[in-house]
Amino acid sequence: MYKVLIIDDEHFIREGMQSIIPWHEYGCEIVGEAENGVEGIEKIIKLKPDIIFTDIRMPKKNGLDMIAEIKSINQDMQVIILTGHREFEYAQEAIKLGVIRFILKPSKMSQIKEAVQYAVKNLDLIPRPPSSRTEEIKKQEVPSEKPQFIVNQAIDYINKHYNKKLDLQTVADALYVSTWHLCKLLKKQTGDNFIDILNKVRIEQAKKLLIESNLKIYEIAEEVGYVDTTYFSKTFKKIVQITPNEYRNKMY
Numbered sequence: 001m002y003k004v005l006i007i008d009d010e011h012f013i014r015e016g017m018q019s020i021i022p023w024h025e026y027g028c029e030i031v032g033e034a035e036n037g038v039e040g041i042e043k044i045i046k047l048k049p050d051i052i053f054t055d056i057r058m059p060k061k062n063g064l065d066m067i068a069e070i071k072s073i074n075q076d077m078q079v080i081i082l083t084g085h086r087e088f089e090y091a092q093e094a095i096k097l098g099v100i101r102f103i104l105k106p107s108k109m110s111q112i113k114e115a116v117q118y119a120v121k122n123l124d125l126i127p128r129p130p131s132s133r134t135e136e137i138k139k140q141e142v143p144s145e146k147p148q149f150i151v152n153q154a155i156d157y158i159n160k161h162y163n164k165k166l167d168l169q170t171v172a173d174a175l176y177v178s179t180w181h182l183c184k185l186l187k188k189q190t191g192d193n194f195i196d197i198l199n200k201v202r203i204e205q206a207k208k209l210l211i212e213s214n215l216k217i218y219e220i221a222e223e224v225g226y227v228d229t230t231y232f233s234k235t236f237k238k239i240v241q242i243t244p245n246e247y248r249n250k251m252y
Contacts, residue, residue, distance in 0.1 A: 002123055003031040005049035007040040007066070008082070009058045012153050012174070013105075017053060019149050020109075020176050026116050037061025044070050049077065051119045056083040067097045076126050078119035082107065106173030150175060151189040154182060155197065162201045163225045168194045202226065203239045210248040217244050 001024075006017050014033045023029055031047045034040040038060040044052070052070070056063040067079055081094050084105040091102050100122065101115040157171050171194070172182045187193055192200070202224040209220045221232035236244050 001027055001029045002050040002120060003047060004028050004051045004053070005031060005040070005043055005047060006033045007035075007037070007043075007052060007054040007058070007063070008033075009035050009055060011035075012156060013055075013082075015149075016153055016175050017112075019146055021112060021116070023116075026113075026120050028116065028120065035059075037063060037066035040066050041069055044074075044077075048074070050123055051078045051080070051116070053080050053082050056081060064093050064097065067094075067099065071097060076123070078122055080115045080119065082112075106170065107176070108173070109176045109178070112176060147185050147189060150177060150182065151185050154186060155190075155201075158198055158201050162198060162205065163223060166198060166225065198225075199235050200239060203236055206232070206236060206244065207240070207247065210244055211251045220244065 004023060006014050008014050008017075014035070018030050018033070028051065031049055032043050034043045036059040040052075040054065040058075040063075041061070043049075054063045054066065063081060063083070070077060070079075079097070079099045080101045080103065081099050082103050082105060094102050100119060101111075103111050103115060153175050154171050157174055158166065161170075168179050168183060172179045175182065177185075183194060186197060190197060205224045206220050209215055209223060213220070215223065217233070218229040221227075221229045224232075226232035226235075233244055236247070240247055242250065
């Protein structure tokens with residue numbers, strides 16, 4: 001089995017990559033994770049991975065500096081960058097460092113899979129001792145996706161980004177699943193669709209602001225992600241049974 005290391009400062013990205021990609025299907029296994037470049041180098045030296053997925057901007061040491069160091073450790077290591085930063089200079093530097101793929105977040109599952117397949121193809125061409133790979137890859141079971149894990153990650157993402165422009169596509173892309181699959185899992189696991197979950201999160205935050213701040217209703221609407229105050233008030237009443245003003249007066 002080829003060893004894979006995930007290096008990213010976002011926890012849900014590391015967890016999502018580990019649980020959602022069918023690694024065994026490609027003859028790979030996750031051997032570890034790191035949340036910054038310094039920890040990444042330590043794990044690379046210790047675990048000697050064959051494939052690395054890494055972000056660029058991370059605490060302590062950025063991904064490009066880390067890659068420059070690790071290439072001297074193992075020239076055959078397949079490095080794939082997964083980043084939300086589109087700067088052309090980053091892509092240029094990555095090419096110089098021998099990175100095999102530069103994938104922008106949010107990325108599609110097909111892009112990740114293609115990158116893994118390409119890395120494995122490159123590794124297969126490198127002469128290796130017979131013991132370096134398992135001879136019974138076909139017998140390995142492909143781990144199934146964990147529905148509850150995906151739902152938990154989706155809700156966690158919503159809780160962190162509820163005050164921004166957010167839709168099902170954005171969350172699905174962040175978790176590397178299709179919108180159809182995510183919609184289906186949310187409904188099955190929670191009984192609610194995406195917009196219901198998002199509205200509940202936003203209204204809960206609005207309730208706190210109504211009590212803890214002196215912000216006007218339209219300001220609170222904007223603060224929790226609504227661009228239309230009328231829609232906010234209508235949604236609030238639907239969920240809480242009273243209007244935002246009535247709620248504020250009642251709580252005071």
